[in-house]
Amino acid sequence: MRHTMIVLLVGCLLLSPAGGAAGQGWEKGGPSFLYVKPTKKPPHHGVYDETMKCTDCHSHDGVDAYTSATMAMKKSAKGTMPKQEIAQTITEALKGKGDYREIFVLSTSFNNKPLATVIELVLDPKTFTFYAMSERQTEKLFHIASNEKVSAAYVKQRENYDYFSGALGVQIVGTAKLLHDDDPEFTEAAKIYLPTLPQPVPTGIQPPPLDDMIAMIRHAKIITKITPERIVILNRSFKAKGYHAVQVWEAATK
Ligand code: HEC
Numbered sequence: 496m497r498h499t500m501i502v503l504l505v506g507c508l509l510l511s512p513a514g515g516a517a518g519q520g521w522e523k524g525g526p527s528f529l530y531v532k533p534t535k536k537p538p539h540h541g542v543y544d545e546t547m548k549c550t551d552c553h554s555h556d557g558v559d560a561y562t563s564a565t566m567a568m569k570k571s572a573k574g575t576m577p578k579q580e581i582a583q584t585i586t587e588a589l590k591g592k593g594d595y596r597e598i599f600v601l602s603t604s605f606n607n608k609p610l611a612t613v614i615e616l617v618l619d620p621k622t623f624t625f626y627a628m629s630e631r632q633t634e635k636l637f638h639i640a641s642n643e644k645v646s647a648a649y650v651k652q653r654e655n656y657d658y659f660s661g662a663l664g665v666q667i668v669g670t671a672k673l674l675h676d677d678d679p680e681f682t683e684a685a686k687i688y689l690p691t692l693p694q695p696v697p698t699g700i701q702p703p704p705l706d707d708m709i710a711m712i713r714h715a716k717i718i719t720k721i722t723p724e725r726i727v728i729l730n731r732s733f734k735a736k737g738y739h740a741v742q743v744w745e746a747a748t749k
Pocket residue numbers: 531532533534535536537540541543544547548549550551552553564565567568569570571741
Protein backbone atom coordinates (compact mmCIF):
# COMPACT_ATOMS: atom_id res chain seq x y z
CA MET A 496 0.00 0.00 0.00
CA ARG A 497 2.90 2.28 0.89
CA HIS A 498 4.32 1.49 -2.52
CA THR A 499 1.05 2.65 -4.09
CA MET A 500 1.20 5.94 -2.23
CA ILE A 501 4.75 6.56 -3.43
CA VAL A 502 3.76 5.72 -6.99
CA LEU A 503 0.81 8.13 -6.75
CA LEU A 504 3.01 10.86 -5.30
CA VAL A 505 5.71 10.48 -7.92
CA GLY A 506 2.99 10.34 -10.56
CA CYS A 507 1.68 13.71 -9.41
CA LEU A 508 5.10 15.31 -9.38
CA LEU A 509 5.85 14.16 -12.88
CA LEU A 510 2.63 15.47 -14.32
CA SER A 511 2.74 18.82 -15.94
CA PRO A 512 -0.36 20.87 -16.71
CA ALA A 513 -1.39 20.16 -20.28
CA GLY A 514 -3.96 22.92 -20.74
CA GLY A 515 -5.70 22.66 -24.11
CA ALA A 516 -9.04 21.01 -24.70
CA ALA A 517 -9.89 20.18 -21.10
CA GLY A 518 -9.15 23.71 -19.95
CA GLN A 519 -6.63 25.63 -17.92
CA GLY A 520 -4.72 23.76 -15.24
CA TRP A 521 -5.78 20.33 -16.48
CA GLU A 522 -3.15 17.74 -15.71
CA LYS A 523 -2.89 14.59 -17.80
CA GLY A 524 -5.28 11.99 -16.39
CA GLY A 525 -7.12 14.67 -14.42
CA PRO A 526 -6.66 15.74 -10.79
CA SER A 527 -5.31 12.85 -8.71
CA PHE A 528 -7.76 13.57 -5.84
CA LEU A 529 -10.51 12.22 -8.11
CA TYR A 530 -8.97 8.75 -8.00
CA VAL A 531 -10.03 6.08 -5.50
CA LYS A 532 -7.36 5.29 -2.91
CA PRO A 533 -7.74 1.50 -2.93
CA THR A 534 -7.20 0.77 0.73
CA LYS A 535 -10.30 -1.32 1.46
CA LYS A 536 -12.66 -2.87 -1.07
CA PRO A 537 -16.30 -2.14 -0.25
CA PRO A 538 -18.69 -5.17 -0.21
CA HIS A 539 -20.75 -3.72 -3.11
CA HIS A 540 -17.65 -3.51 -5.33
CA GLY A 541 -18.06 -4.97 -8.83
CA VAL A 542 -16.41 -8.27 -9.74
CA TYR A 543 -13.13 -8.45 -11.68
CA ASP A 544 -10.47 -10.95 -12.77
CA GLU A 545 -8.57 -12.61 -9.90
CA THR A 546 -5.28 -11.78 -11.61
CA MET A 547 -5.92 -8.04 -11.39
CA LYS A 548 -4.46 -5.72 -8.77
CA CYS A 549 -6.35 -2.78 -7.27
CA THR A 550 -3.95 -0.39 -8.93
CA ASP A 551 -4.76 -1.78 -12.39
CA CYS A 552 -7.91 0.31 -12.14
CA HIS A 553 -7.23 2.69 -9.26
CA SER A 554 -4.14 4.63 -10.15
CA HIS A 555 -3.56 7.98 -11.72
CA ASP A 556 -3.13 6.63 -15.23
CA GLY A 557 -2.37 9.84 -17.06
CA VAL A 558 -4.77 9.21 -19.91
CA ASP A 559 -8.17 10.95 -19.94
CA ALA A 560 -11.58 11.06 -18.28
CA TYR A 561 -12.77 8.25 -20.53
CA THR A 562 -10.19 5.59 -19.63
CA SER A 563 -9.84 6.73 -16.03
CA ALA A 564 -13.45 6.26 -15.00
CA THR A 565 -16.09 4.09 -16.65
CA MET A 566 -13.59 2.26 -18.80
CA ALA A 567 -11.75 0.89 -15.75
CA MET A 568 -14.37 -1.86 -15.47
CA LYS A 569 -13.74 -2.89 -19.09
CA LYS A 570 -10.21 -3.92 -18.11
CA SER A 571 -11.69 -6.98 -16.41
CA ALA A 572 -13.10 -9.86 -18.48
CA LYS A 573 -14.99 -11.12 -15.44
CA GLY A 574 -18.20 -9.16 -14.94
CA THR A 575 -18.24 -7.91 -18.56
CA MET A 576 -21.21 -8.95 -20.70
CA PRO A 577 -20.71 -10.12 -24.28
CA LYS A 578 -21.20 -7.18 -26.69
CA GLN A 579 -24.33 -8.71 -28.23
CA GLU A 580 -25.96 -9.04 -24.82
CA ILE A 581 -25.07 -5.43 -23.91
CA ALA A 582 -26.73 -4.28 -27.16
CA GLN A 583 -29.83 -6.31 -26.28
CA THR A 584 -30.12 -4.82 -22.78
CA ILE A 585 -29.79 -1.32 -24.28
CA THR A 586 -32.55 -1.83 -26.86
CA GLU A 587 -34.70 -3.43 -24.17
CA ALA A 588 -34.20 -0.44 -21.84
CA LEU A 589 -35.05 2.06 -24.61
CA LYS A 590 -37.95 0.24 -26.28
CA GLY A 591 -40.63 2.60 -24.97
CA LYS A 592 -44.08 1.31 -25.88
CA GLY A 593 -42.46 -0.96 -28.46
CA ASP A 594 -41.70 1.93 -30.84
CA TYR A 595 -38.28 2.73 -29.32
CA ARG A 596 -39.40 6.29 -28.59
CA GLU A 597 -38.28 7.59 -25.20
CA ILE A 598 -37.61 10.84 -23.43
CA PHE A 599 -33.94 11.83 -22.93
CA VAL A 600 -31.81 14.76 -21.94
CA LEU A 601 -29.53 15.82 -24.81
CA SER A 602 -26.36 17.76 -24.06
CA THR A 603 -24.76 20.02 -26.62
CA SER A 604 -22.27 22.84 -26.39
CA PHE A 605 -21.64 26.18 -28.03
CA ASN A 606 -18.41 28.13 -27.45
CA ASN A 607 -17.54 25.60 -24.72
CA LYS A 608 -20.78 26.29 -22.80
CA PRO A 609 -23.00 23.23 -22.27
CA LEU A 610 -26.78 23.07 -22.69
CA ALA A 611 -29.00 20.17 -21.59
CA THR A 612 -32.31 19.85 -23.44
CA VAL A 613 -35.21 17.49 -22.76
CA ILE A 614 -36.01 15.72 -26.02
CA GLU A 615 -37.71 12.64 -27.41
CA LEU A 616 -35.40 10.37 -29.36
CA VAL A 617 -36.33 7.39 -31.49
CA LEU A 618 -33.87 4.52 -31.66
CA ASP A 619 -33.52 2.43 -34.78
CA PRO A 620 -32.66 -0.88 -33.08
CA LYS A 621 -31.19 -2.28 -36.33
CA THR A 622 -28.53 0.41 -36.76
CA PHE A 623 -28.30 1.77 -33.19
CA THR A 624 -28.93 5.28 -34.58
CA PHE A 625 -31.10 7.84 -32.75
CA TYR A 626 -33.39 10.40 -34.39
CA ALA A 627 -35.05 13.57 -33.13
CA MET A 628 -37.27 16.07 -34.92
CA SER A 629 -37.19 19.76 -34.06
CA GLU A 630 -38.63 23.08 -35.07
CA ARG A 631 -36.13 25.29 -36.84
CA GLN A 632 -34.32 27.98 -34.88
CA THR A 633 -34.16 26.20 -31.57
CA GLU A 634 -31.05 26.74 -29.47
CA LYS A 635 -29.74 23.15 -29.52
CA LEU A 636 -29.66 23.18 -33.35
CA PHE A 637 -27.21 26.09 -33.36
CA HIS A 638 -25.14 24.19 -30.82
CA ILE A 639 -25.02 21.08 -33.03
CA ALA A 640 -24.24 23.15 -36.11
CA SER A 641 -21.20 24.54 -34.30
CA ASN A 642 -20.16 21.33 -32.54
CA GLU A 643 -21.34 17.91 -33.70
CA LYS A 644 -20.22 16.17 -30.49
CA VAL A 645 -23.21 15.41 -28.26
CA SER A 646 -24.19 13.31 -25.28
CA ALA A 647 -27.61 12.07 -24.19
CA ALA A 648 -28.96 10.40 -21.08
CA TYR A 649 -32.04 8.33 -20.34
CA VAL A 650 -33.29 7.37 -16.91
CA LYS A 651 -36.13 5.01 -16.19
CA GLN A 652 -38.64 7.04 -14.21
CA ARG A 653 -39.74 5.36 -11.00
CA GLU A 654 -42.86 5.91 -8.93
CA ASN A 655 -41.13 4.71 -5.76
CA TYR A 656 -38.06 6.97 -6.18
CA ASP A 657 -35.77 3.98 -5.67
CA TYR A 658 -33.04 5.37 -7.91
CA PHE A 659 -30.33 3.90 -5.73
CA SER A 660 -30.88 0.16 -5.70
CA GLY A 661 -33.29 0.08 -8.64
CA ALA A 662 -31.30 2.33 -10.97
CA LEU A 663 -31.60 1.93 -14.73
CA GLY A 664 -29.95 4.54 -16.90
CA VAL A 665 -28.35 4.85 -20.31
CA GLN A 666 -25.67 7.36 -21.33
CA ILE A 667 -24.80 8.02 -24.95
CA VAL A 668 -21.81 9.79 -26.48
CA GLY A 669 -21.76 10.40 -30.20
CA THR A 670 -21.95 12.63 -33.21
CA ALA A 671 -25.01 14.52 -34.41
CA LYS A 672 -25.91 15.48 -37.95
CA LEU A 673 -28.64 17.95 -38.91
CA LEU A 674 -30.79 16.60 -41.78
CA HIS A 675 -32.95 19.04 -43.72
CA ASP A 676 -34.71 19.76 -47.00
CA ASP A 677 -33.55 17.51 -49.84
CA ASP A 678 -30.93 15.59 -47.89
CA PRO A 679 -31.51 11.97 -48.99
CA GLU A 680 -31.02 10.83 -45.39
CA PHE A 681 -33.94 13.06 -44.36
CA THR A 682 -36.48 10.76 -46.04
CA GLU A 683 -34.91 7.67 -44.51
CA ALA A 684 -34.90 9.24 -41.05
CA ALA A 685 -38.46 10.56 -41.37
CA LYS A 686 -39.68 7.05 -42.23
CA ILE A 687 -38.30 5.81 -38.92
CA TYR A 688 -39.32 8.85 -36.86
CA LEU A 689 -42.79 9.83 -38.08
CA PRO A 690 -44.64 6.54 -37.42
CA THR A 691 -43.73 6.85 -33.73
CA LEU A 692 -45.43 10.24 -33.34
CA PRO A 693 -48.40 10.01 -30.98
CA GLN A 694 -51.60 9.86 -33.03
CA PRO A 695 -54.27 12.45 -32.22
CA VAL A 696 -57.32 11.30 -30.27
CA PRO A 697 -59.25 8.84 -32.40
CA THR A 698 -61.48 10.84 -34.71
CA GLY A 699 -62.01 8.18 -37.32
CA ILE A 700 -59.84 10.26 -39.65
CA GLN A 701 -56.86 8.34 -40.99
CA PRO A 702 -53.47 10.08 -40.75
CA PRO A 703 -52.15 11.03 -44.20
CA PRO A 704 -49.92 8.50 -45.98
CA LEU A 705 -46.29 8.54 -44.82
CA ASP A 706 -44.98 10.08 -48.08
CA ASP A 707 -47.44 12.98 -47.77
CA MET A 708 -46.39 13.52 -44.16
CA ILE A 709 -42.72 13.61 -45.20
CA ALA A 710 -43.54 16.19 -47.88
CA MET A 711 -45.38 18.28 -45.25
CA ILE A 712 -42.42 18.44 -42.85
CA ARG A 713 -39.52 18.41 -45.34
CA HIS A 714 -39.00 22.19 -45.44
CA ALA A 715 -40.29 22.93 -41.97
CA LYS A 716 -38.52 20.56 -39.61
CA ILE A 717 -34.95 19.52 -38.88
CA ILE A 718 -34.19 15.90 -38.12
CA THR A 719 -31.16 15.28 -35.93
CA LYS A 720 -29.42 11.97 -36.49
CA ILE A 721 -27.20 10.81 -33.65
CA THR A 722 -24.61 8.12 -34.30
CA PRO A 723 -23.32 6.78 -30.99
CA GLU A 724 -19.65 5.99 -30.38
CA ARG A 725 -20.21 4.66 -26.90
CA ILE A 726 -23.28 3.70 -24.89
CA VAL A 727 -23.04 2.98 -21.17
CA ILE A 728 -25.88 1.20 -19.42
CA LEU A 729 -26.26 1.08 -15.65
CA ASN A 730 -28.62 -1.56 -14.34
CA ARG A 731 -28.10 -2.80 -10.82
CA SER A 732 -30.00 -5.99 -11.59
CA PHE A 733 -27.03 -7.10 -13.78
CA LYS A 734 -25.20 -7.89 -10.54
CA ALA A 735 -27.51 -10.81 -9.79
CA LYS A 736 -26.19 -12.46 -12.99
CA GLY A 737 -22.56 -12.00 -11.92
CA TYR A 738 -22.04 -8.94 -14.13
CA HIS A 739 -20.90 -5.48 -13.18
CA ALA A 740 -23.80 -3.02 -12.92
CA VAL A 741 -22.16 -0.81 -15.57
CA GLN A 742 -21.68 -2.20 -19.08
CA VAL A 743 -20.07 -0.37 -22.00
CA TRP A 744 -21.05 -0.79 -25.66
CA GLU A 745 -18.69 0.68 -28.24
CA ALA A 746 -19.29 1.14 -31.94
CA ALA A 747 -16.98 -0.85 -34.18
CA THR A 748 -14.09 1.41 -35.16
CA LYS A 749 -13.90 2.33 -38.81
C1 HEC B 1 -11.41 -3.85 -12.96
C2 HEC B 1 -11.15 -2.59 -12.35
C3 HEC B 1 -11.11 -2.49 -10.82
C4 HEC B 1 -10.32 -3.19 -9.95
C5 HEC B 1 -9.28 -4.25 -10.26
C6 HEC B 1 -10.63 -2.68 -8.63
N1 HEC B 1 -11.59 -1.70 -8.72
FE1 HEC B 1 -12.34 -0.60 -7.18
N2 HEC B 1 -13.65 0.34 -8.47
C7 HEC B 1 -13.65 0.17 -9.86
C8 HEC B 1 -14.64 1.05 -10.42
C9 HEC B 1 -14.98 1.20 -11.92
C10 HEC B 1 -15.23 1.76 -9.34
C11 HEC B 1 -16.32 2.83 -9.42
C12 HEC B 1 -17.61 2.36 -8.86
C13 HEC B 1 -18.28 1.31 -9.66
O1 HEC B 1 -18.42 1.46 -10.87
O2 HEC B 1 -18.72 0.32 -9.05
C14 HEC B 1 -14.55 1.29 -8.13
C15 HEC B 1 -14.80 1.76 -6.85
C16 HEC B 1 -14.04 1.48 -5.75
C17 HEC B 1 -14.17 2.14 -4.47
C18 HEC B 1 -15.17 3.25 -4.15
C19 HEC B 1 -16.49 2.63 -3.84
C20 HEC B 1 -17.49 3.63 -3.30
O3 HEC B 1 -18.64 3.23 -3.14
O4 HEC B 1 -17.13 4.78 -3.03
C21 HEC B 1 -13.22 1.61 -3.62
C22 HEC B 1 -12.96 2.01 -2.19
C23 HEC B 1 -12.51 0.60 -4.38
N3 HEC B 1 -13.02 0.57 -5.66
C24 HEC B 1 -11.48 -0.16 -3.87
C25 HEC B 1 -10.84 -1.19 -4.57
C26 HEC B 1 -9.83 -2.08 -4.00
C27 HEC B 1 -9.32 -2.02 -2.56
C28 HEC B 1 -9.45 -2.92 -5.00
C29 HEC B 1 -8.46 -4.08 -4.92
C30 HEC B 1 -8.65 -5.02 -3.84
C31 HEC B 1 -10.19 -2.54 -6.20
N4 HEC B 1 -11.03 -1.50 -5.89
C32 HEC B 1 -10.04 -3.13 -7.45
C33 HEC B 1 -12.84 -0.67 -10.58
C34 HEC B 1 -11.92 -1.56 -10.05
